[in-house]
Amino acid sequence: MALDKEQIAARLRQFQQTICEAIEKEDGKATFQLDQWQRPGGGGGDTRVIENGDVIEKGGVNFSAVYGELPTKISGALGLNANNFFATGVSIVMHPSNPHVPIIHMNVRYFEMDEDQWWFGGGIDLTPHYVDEKQCEWFHNQLVAACVKHDPNYYSRFAEWANDYFYIKHRGESRGVSGIFFDRLNSKSEGKSKEELFDFLLEVGESFAPTYTRLMNENKGKDFGDLEKAWQMHRRSRYVEFNLVYDKGTKFGLDTDGRIDSILMSLPPETGWKYTQFWPKGGAEMKTEEILKTRFVPKSSK
């Protein structure tokens, strides 16, 4: 029997559990709370949020499976005539309290319409408040390793896609050091079976926990003071700008009447837009800004 949407949703739901356990273990203090919600038009989700941990100040690992009539606003944007949709996925954003621990985002999703059209999408990208180039190389290498098992071109294709996607146009800077991003992958576009493509999606999902818990572990003990916290608040404000102005997942959630507090769990617990800010000349803050303005280019892509 062919892989169906219920099987995909069930497997994605398992991720949520595994990932929450790994993060709780590395955090060492806080645990995820569960909020289950139902979507009036069909489906719902399990939102799991961690707050005020030793490492994670606020983070969410959200599973959802929603279905129903497709709002015309979305079918129009997607250039489709379909009336019914089914969408399932896991979305993660982690905002750590220590500015030396990077923000991370992961999403894996499956979308189906009128049963004859379907695709996978997703990605992982890293947003360090301070770019540690060695760690960012290592991060990209984990993505290379996940991609290469499935297709020799996936990493370079999807890294380029991420570079284009995670870009804050009005600031002329990248959201972070990028990662991989892909959307609308199906048999037609990839010449692979649904099962093969789902295997790739699972590989991406499975790479998340070991990759991020290592970055938590390596950075959570580092010292920081007022300067680093102020810089973190500033970088987080850029994250808000990206998510509210450009992010398609956020727009999709708002347009399909998803649960608003689950969609916007990606936004940081504390941030701000100060007008006058000075960062030390030649300091780590300016170095990170320079990298984000010119783009971080991992060796893996050279």
Add this chain to the structure above:
Amino acid sequence: MALDKEQIAARLRQFQQTICEAIEKEDGKATFQLDQWQRPGGGGGDTRVIENGDVIEKGGVNFSAVYGELPTKISGALGLNANNFFATGVSIVMHPSNPHVPIIHMNVRYFEMDEDQWWFGGGIDLTPHYVDEKQCEWFHNQLVAACVKHDPNYYSRFAEWANDYFYIKHRGESRGVSGIFFDRLNSKSEGKSKEELFDFLLEVGESFAPTYTRLMNENKGKDFGDLEKAWQMHRRSRYVEFNLVYDKGTKFGLDTDGRIDSILMSLPPETGWKYTQFWPKGGAEMKTEEILKTRFVPKSSK
């Protein structure tokens, strides 16, 4: 000689000065700093920002006059074929430090294209962290007084327009207690001369300083503690959501390559999106939320 764009811009620029002086006087501590900027495609502006005052934590009174080729994205959205535009205006947002002092926004603007099409737009609206109904009534009465001198229907028409505009759809709540909003007013739509319409715009602009300085004065001495500050951070996060997701002025600025720090001066110096928050049952916070969810209806509109 007919009123031309240079005369309009010059008069709007005078507002900036008058308003800054009035706010500085009521604040009593901080002064506005000036940042002049030029737009690569034509024109520029004077951004004046006040920070860390006794009353105003962050506020901007921005003048701009920009011109050049109209980006197709905008001409399309406006349903126009014009190639050249001229836009001038004054935009104000004030974020006070005391949660009992309301946030305010004002904008007065003039837009012209290919010299044969022109219109005025603008408005004033109030966003109290805590709705004091008596003060909000008074605020609306000031707008009634400004409108009624020019047209018997302006207040009710423009108050309704503001109700529709300053609405955070995904939250199902108003940004604040509304005010007036109008756009694309010209001789054709209003049956008034350009001079008459500009007189109305000036009246709106002139009502700003006496109205807001009185609200600053009445509330700046009120006591507040951690609860009120937490609620203020929360209300400010909704302000960010409105401005980045819905506000047309912000979109126009981003789409026309305006100076980004001037456009986003509207965003609060400190805010955040906490997931778990509890507000006292039956407290002033919940009362305000209820009013924003059902809409504040001033007696003036009944």
